[in-house]
Amino acid sequence: MLSDVSLPDPDAIFQDFRLSGRDCVIAAVSGGSDSLALLVLLHVFLRRHSASPRLLAVTVDHALRPGSAGEAKTVAAFCAACDIDHQIAVWRGPKPSTGISAAAREARHRLLAEAAAAAGTDLVFTGHTQDDQAETVTMRASRGSGRGAAGIALATLFDGRIWFARPLLNIRRSALRAYLKQAGVTWIEDPTNRDERYERARTRIAMDIERFRQAVEHSRRAAADRELLGRNAAEVIVRHAECPLPGLVRLDDGFLSCDRDATRYALRILLAVVGGREHLPDDARTAALLDKIRQPPLRATLSRTVVRASKKGFYFHRESRDLPFNPLGDAPLVWDGRYLLYGKGAAGISVGPLGIGNAQSFDMPANLPSSVFRGVLAAEPALWKGGKYLGLAREMPDLTVTPALGPWQRYLPSFDFAPAKAVASLLDIEPLPVLPFASHNER
Structure with missing residues (x-):
């Protein structure tokens, strides 16, 4: 055991998650140290509370390495010894020759969501750690991250129905490994974790303690800023936007008097939603559009969205080009x-x-x-x-x-919940599932 590492406390980790009322929760377990620690900690926590939901461990076999099937069976044997229900979900079919990491992540989320739906739950816990957060923020910073500086969210809504929650996001990997060693649990080392052909592995190897601390602190500030800006933008949308008919959003002139940062962010959101775009439009181009909107009449196009400003109001609708069959x-x-x-x-x-x-x-x-x-x-x-x-x-x-919920149709990070909720109300979409926290404020 590492003497300078504080061991994680299951109660402190899971007490702020909304577990009551659920019959089952899922732990995604690969067999690595992070996910095994998640499983053991969650198992301990649920055993302490008799009214807790059933625990189901799910291992996704991506079938990308010769030993992956054996590793999944090793996890199954561990779960059987601990009296934990376990399933293996295999990513079948041909694999892409490029973009394999993104494709594997999408397949993993899909398979876990299917397992959750079959088990009658909407909550999947994953073993992302503070190390993962620091690595993610560092990689995004090297590409000019923008909103991505917030890093990994504490929870993400997948496909509008399944929450992926990350209770270990503020815990170091070293603390989790110390916990497993004390419990006598061994884990599987994934060789790709040290394979410098992968960006994350290179980032992990180069990470020193100072860079780590800076990345974590930066992500915390960026996440808080993004959440606050999202709440302010949501207020702009709720107060000043309406949907007179399907495919059309109208803003009244009151939005021009709102906080400029919130107004610009609300515009970026509405442009992406109306245009059916996966990503928000460029901030600088949106700022330039906002300046032009203040001086109607105007007809402009940004992010596949036609913007019309006149004395009757400000209208947003999809442009007629590049529409699919x-x-x-x-x-x-x-x-x-x-x-x-x-x-x-x-x-x-x-x-x-x-x-x-x-x-x-x-x-x-x-x-x-x-x-x-x-x-x-x-x-x-x-x-x-x-x-x-x-x-x-x-x-x-x-x-x-x-x-559709625009850029959040597939993945909705919890720090974007307020503006996504405002958009859902604007478009008369079925209300979003409640956040998986006992309090609606993230810790």
């Missing part, structure tokens, strides 16, 4: 990054834009400029077959069309 099958479809379509498809049916010609046939509401109304409708999803227009997607029976 996608086949409608039985699986849910994310169309243009803006809509989720659920329903049973038919042979030859595609989802594409309505088009300006078909938009002309709709009655125009009296409270909107005609150019705005036609432009919005032209970019809305419609069903097509063999080049023939069948109707607006949202008017089709047996087809559910809901707005």
Whole structure:
């Protein structure tokens, strides 16, 4: 045991997570020291509290190394010895030749989310540590991180339904290994952790104690700043934005009197949501647009979003270029990054834009400029077959069309929860799941 390391306390780690009311929680366990420590600590905590949910350990076998299947079985044997339920989820199918790390991460999250849904829970614990945080912040800083300086969030909502929580994010890896050694638990060393072909391994090897402390402190400040800015931007959206019809956002002129940083951030969010973009537009370009908006009339485009400023208000809608045609099958479809379509498809049916010609046939509401109304409708999803227009997607029976949550549709970090909640309310999306903390304030 390391004498200069404080051993982690299970109660201190998990007491602020919302566990009551859940029948099951999942621990993602690879067999490495971090995830094994997570499993042991969580197991101890749940045994101390008789009304706690059932613990299920899930190991994802990425099938990328010859020994991965054996490592998963080793974890299974450890869980059996501890009387912990365990499952192995295998990433099957062909693997990409490039971007393997990102693809493996996406597959891991998908498999864990599927396991959680099957177990009837929405909470998955992962073993990310303070070391992971420092490495992540350092790597992002080398690329000019921006919002990414906040690092890894304490929790992230995946696919709008499953929380991935990281209770060890403020604990050093050395403390976790000392805890395992005291408990007599051995772990598996992943050879890629020291393989300098990978950026994270190179960053880990080069990390000294001073760089580590600076990275951790920087991430804490950046996360607090990002969360505060997000709350202020959410207030701008709640107070000054409305959605007069699907695909259109209108801001009243009151938003121009709000705090400039919050207003600019709110604009970046709305531009990404309306344009169906995965990332927020550039901050400098958004600032320039904000200056122009103050002097209407204006028609500009940023992040695939048309911005119209007039005496009647400020309107945001998707531009009519580069709109996709996608086949409608039985699986849910994310169309243009803006809509989720659920329903049973038919042979030859595609989802594409309505088009300006078909938009002309709709009655125009009296409270909107005609150019705005036609432009919005032209970019809305419609069903097509063999080049023939069948109707607006949202008017089709047996087809559910809901707005997507813009850049947070797939991953929503907890420090962005306030603006995401504001956007969900604006677009009339089903309310977001409650944060997995006993208090809504992150520790």
